[in-house]
Amino acid sequence: MTAPLDLVYSHFQPPPGPFYEELLLDSVPERLPSRLPPPGTAHLEGHLGKFIGDGNSGIVFELDTLQLDGAPPAQGTVPRLVVKIARSNRLAALARESWFYDEMECLQGSSIARCYGWFEMELSSGQVVPAWREHPAEDPRDRDHALDHDGKTIHPDQLKRTARRDILSVLVLEMLGDRMPLGRLPSDDKVDIMSLHEDISHLSLAFSDNARRQNILRAPQEEPYLPSEVSPFTHRTHAWRVIDFEFGVKTNYTAVQLSLSYKGRVRRMFEDAEEEGAEDEVPAAFPEDRRTGELLQCA
Numbered sequence: 001m002t003a004p005l006d007l008v009y010s011h012f013q014p015p016p017g018p019f020y021e022e023l024l025l026d027s028v029p030e031r032l033p034s035r036l037p038p039p040g041t042a043h044l045e046g047h048l049g050k051f052i053g054d055g056n057s058g059i060v061f062e063l064d065t066l067q068l069d070g071a072p073p074a075q076g077t078v079p080r081l082v083v084k085i086a087r088s089n090r091l092a093a094l095a096r097e098s099w100f101y102d103e104m105e106c107l108q109g110s111s112i113a114r115c116y117g118w119f120e121m122e123l124s125s126g127q128v129v130p131a132w133r134e135h136p137a138e139d140p141r142d143r144d145h146a147l148d149h150d151g152k153t154i155h156p157d158q159l160k161r162t163a164r165r166d167i168l169s170v171l172v173l174e175m176l177g178d179r180m181p182l183g184r185l186p187s188d189d190k191v192d193i194m195s196l197h198e199d200i201s202h203l204s205l206a207f208s209d210n211a212r213r214q215n216i217l218r219a220p221q222e223e224p225y226l227p228s229e230v231s232p233f234t235h236r237t238h239a240w241r242v243i244d245f246e247f248g249v250k251t252n253y254t255a256v257q258l259s260l261s262y263k264g265r266v267r268r269m270f271e272d273a274e275e276e277g278a279e280d281e282v283p284a285a286f287p288e289d290r291r292t293g294e295l296l297q298c299a
């Protein structure tokens with residue numbers, strides 16, 4: 001599937017005066033041209049492997065025993081992959097996320113995962129998706145909050161998606177590494193994670209609520225994986241990646257404005273991780289405990 005260019009709402013804020021060029025562009029920037037070759041035909045086959053994690057929008061599994069056009073992929077061509085399966089009531093959210101992967105194509109493999117496509121399939125009557133049953137949504141009737149980010153301009157395809165519960169929709173993504181840990185991060189990691197968000201700022205994309213520990217994963221670590229790309233904006237080879245893009249808006253905000261706002265949120269994320277890490281630390285044995293032990297030994 002290819003998400004149409006107008007699937008996601010663009011927010012234009014007219015500059016209130018001539019002194020706002022630091023903060024606002026004259027228009028919402030156009031999407032950068034794709035550098036991928038034109039779509040061809042290839043047949044990827046795999047089995048759902050280990051369950052990796054889930055959230056409000058999707059359920060993520062590793063994809064095992066990959067075959068490309070009927071044979072194991074040649075070395076260095078296909079990395080380990082995951083599938084993110086949309087919950088039955090989150091079809092529009094996954095469509096939005098796929099749109100953002102297209103929009104951020106130039107950051108795939110550097111600040112975000114490589115995305116290998118978005119696929120939708122109509123289920124036949126009575127066909128079930130075991131992942132939906134085995135990893136149920138908190139409230140399957142809950143509406144798709146991703147559409148709140150489209151204001152009054154919800155794309156007609158998205159309105160149709162919200163009315164359906166019989167579509168299997170998946171994103172195929174490069175498999176990333178471990179989640180950002182609790183506790184105090186080394187300063188190199190902090191700088192790197194901060195600069196992931198700076199990369200995104202250069203594309204005038206605003207993501208509400210994206211700076212969360214759950215959305216920061218290490219660059220791929222398990223073979224086979226593809227080497228990290230150098231970021232076209234910060235020129236860094238990142239050790240980390242950001243995920244989870246359904247709640248975004250394209251804006252005419254400058255990179256300066258957006259990275260200032262991301263900076264505050266990412267700093268708060270570091271502080272929260274440190275606080276939570278401190279709470280989770282197992283307290284050292286109290287002297288009283290040792291005394292109790294000695295007493296017990298005497299007894």
Ligand SMILES: Nc1ncnc2c1ncn2[C@@H]1O[C@H](COP(=O)(O)OP(=O)(O)OP(=O)(O)O)[C@@H](O)[C@H]1O
Nearest residue numbers: 053054055056057058060113173174175176214244
């Ligand atoms: N490309 C990936 N590689 C490895 N693990 C992943 C990948 N994508 C997602 N995950 C894991 O799956 C979990 C759920 O994924 P994700 O955050 O995309 O789901 P979601 O439903 O959109 O979540 P949320 O409720 O936060 O919006 C992540 O926290 C992460 O642990």
